[in-house]
Amino acid sequence: MRFRIGFDPDDRKKVHDYWDEIFTTQQWTEGKFTAMFEEKWAAWNGLPAHSFGSWSGAALTALEFFKVKGKIVLCPSNTFMATPLSVVKAGARVEFVDCNREDLCLSFEDLKRKVERFKPAAVWVVHIGGHIAFEIEEISRFCKERRIVLLEDCAHAHGASWNGRKPGSWGEAGIYSFYATKTITTGEGGILVSANKDLQEFSKQSRNYGKPDFTVEGLNYRINEFAAALGVVQVDRMADIVAWKKAYAEKHLDPKFPNRVKFPEGMISGYYKYIIFDPVEKSTGKVYDQPCHKIMNRDDELPNTDWVAKNHWCVPLYYKGE
Numbered sequence: 001m002r003f004r005i006g007f008d009p010d011d012r013k014k015v016h017d018y019w020d021e022i023f024t025t026q027q028w029t030e031g032k033f034t035a036m037f038e039e040k041w042a043a044w045n046g047l048p049a050h051s052f053g054s055w056s057g058a059a060l061t062a063l064e065f066f067k068v069k070g071k072i073v074l075c076p077s078n079t080f081m082a083t084p085l086s087v088v089k090a091g092a093r094v095e096f097v098d099c100n101r102e103d104l105c106l107s108f109e110d111l112k113r114k115v116e117r118f119k120p121a122a123v124w125v126v127h128i129g130g131h132i133a134f135e136i137e138e139i140s141r142f143c144k145e146r147r148i149v150l151l152e153d154c155a156h157a158h159g160a161s162w163n164g165r166k167p168g169s170w171g172e173a174g175i176y177s178f179y180a181t182k183t184i185t186t187g188e189g190g191i192l193v194s195a196n197k198d199l200q201e202f203s204k205q206s207r208n209y210g211k212p213d214f215t216v217e218g219l220n221y222r223i224n225e226f227a228a229a230l231g232v233v234q235v236d237r238m239a240d241i242v243a244w245k246k247a248y249a250e251k252h253l254d255p256k257f258p259n260r261v262k263f264p265e266g267m268i269s270g271y272y273k274y275i276i277f278d279p280v281e282k283s284t285g286k287v288y289d290q291p292c293h294k295i296m297n298r299d300d301e302l303p304n305t306d307w308v309a310k311n312h313w314c315v316p317l318y319y320k321g322e
């Protein structure tokens with residue numbers, strides 16, 4: 001199966017029609033399609049949604065809103081460098097937490113130790129591979145009790161759910177990426193979901209240079225109308241993409257790969273990746289082969305993270321791939 005963007009060729013006409021409309025109206029940014037994209041995303045996610053030009057802009061917005069500057073933010077090491085770098089760029093200090101071998105996501109056990117040691121202001125949890133972190137309930141309860149801000153990096157988690165509950169709803173905010181390799185994509189883009197009304201208001205200003213009153217020191221993190229129109233079409237297609245990947249995985253891959261990430265009862269993965277723990281000839285490689293603490297030359301002891309980096313592989317699984 002060769003890499004294929006999660007886009008149904010049947011949707012081309014719809015995208016072209018929307019783009020024609022944008023050419024006609026001359027509204028290339030801050031228009032109808034940005035609003036529609038957010039409404040549709042919010043309807044799927046069950047939370048108000050604010051679009052951005054990338055995951056990064058949304059992440060910086062959330063970190064700034066929660067005033068982490070000068071404080072400590074915990075982050076898994078088994079993630080893309082975007083997650084720890086968002087902390088650095090927000091002016092905070094990043095400290096790393098180990099992951100579990102079963103789900104590749106933040107370890108609750110190590111989180112408790114690191115909270116005790118570092119007294120963080122915030123914690124990033126990353127839903128690696130398209131499923132939801134198996135310990136998200138415990139992590140969320142623990143952070144709430146200690147008034148630690150929990151942020152969910154949902155860059156891989158499009159279309160996922162656990163007993164109907166969607167990523168981004170356990171923390172104070174969830175942030176998705178629509179980068180070109182993701183389950184659904186707008187080429188470049190991001191979205192922030194949150195029930196926090198003040199953060200919603202802050203997001204609108206942060207992505208737009210603090211307009212209208214410039215009390216927020218925002219920059220340009222806006223999405224454009226062409227990408228947003230693609231997003232509108234993609235959100236409508238998301239259930240189909242995830243259902244296709246799930247059916248393919250269950251029929252063709254699960255019987256072949258018993259030594260894989262196995263989801264708990266009631267969890268549906270978005271299947272950004274299909275992760276196994278044995279080497280396989282036809283593989284797309286690792287989700288991440290270098291843990292962030294190694295890239296950043298830290299000397300943390302994170303045994304599960306090191307184990308995961310060495311012992312997992314991804315089997316190709318692309319929407320309508322062959």
Ligand SMILES: Cc1ncc(COP(=O)(O)O)c(C=O)c1O
Pocket residue numbers: 054055056057079080082083126153155156176177178179189190
């Ligand atoms: C876990 C994770 N977080 C953040 C990002 C950053 O997203 P973006 O490229 O939209 O800024 C990515 C991937 O691109 C990612 O995989």
